[in-house]
Amino acid sequence: MKIKTMDLTRIYRIGPSKITAVNKVNLEVSKATFTAIVGPSGSGKSTLLNLIGLNDQPTSGKIFIDNTDTSLLSGRELRKTRLFRMGFVFQSFNLLPTLNALENVELPLALAGKPSKEQREEASRLLENVGLGNRLYHRPKELSIGEMQRVAIEGR
Numbered sequence: 126m127k128i129k130t131m132d133l134t135r136i137y138r139i140g141p142s143k144i145t146a147v148n149k150v151n152l153e154v155s156k157a158t159f160t161a162i163v164g165p166s167g168s169g170k171s172t173l174l175n176l177i178g179l180n181d182q183p184t185s186g187k188i189f190i191d192n193t194d195t196s197l198l199s200g201r202e203l204r205k206t207r208l209f210r211m212g213f214v215f216q217s218f219n220l221l222p223t224l225n226a227l228e229n230v231e232l233p234l235a236l237a238g239k240p241s242k243e244q245r246e247e248a249s250r251l252l253e254n255v256g257l258g259n260r261l262y263h264r265p266k267e268l269s270i271g272e273m274q275r276v277a278i279e280g281r
């Protein structure tokens with residue numbers, strides 16, 4: 126996936142005050158590359174990633190995903206792009222505590238419309254790939270931090 130931003134800006138308004146968290150960012154990330162966004166706490170990294178992840182709307186500027194201007198997409202199209210084309214690993218993992226590892230990985234596959242038998246097969250294969258074949262039925266609190274992170278990567 127290719128990502129491009131043009132003068133991307135996000136201003137938060139709290140009452141009368143304004144915080145410019147992202148200020149005219151022009152970024153280009155080509156397909157199949159790794160990019161790290163580095164900067165001090167409060168410099169706008171999470172705000173930028175929320176915008177690129179189509180989780181927030183810019184105050185001004187644009188985001189292109191594979192040359193599509195995302196400001197032209199409907200809410201439904203944005204959600205589909207997120208579900209089918211993007212993966213997120215959050216700092217706090219966002220695993221559902223009442224679901225075991227297998228079910229946490231199955232959930233996004235279910236949302237993407239996979240038949241339930243295939244969900245189970247794919248989820249267990251993905252977990253086996255990251256060395257968690259023997260932890261399928263553990264809930265998040267029964268896993269180590271690194272194991273939780275691996276479930277989150279596979280579960281997206």
Ligand SMILES: Nc1ncnc2c1ncn2[C@@H]1O[C@H](COP(=O)(O)OP(=O)(O)OP(=O)(O)O)[C@@H](O)[C@H]1O
Binds near residue numbers: 166168173
């Ligand atoms: N919802 C919000 N409303 C108002 N201000 C916000 C909001 N979210 C973040 N900010 C402010 O915007 C700025 C950028 O925040 P952001 O979370 O993007 O920083 P960050 O680079 O991810 O920091 P950290 O490394 O601490 O995670 C900060 O000054 C923060 O206080």
Ligand SMILES: [Mg+2]
Binds near residue numbers: 170171172
């Ligand atoms: Mg942050």
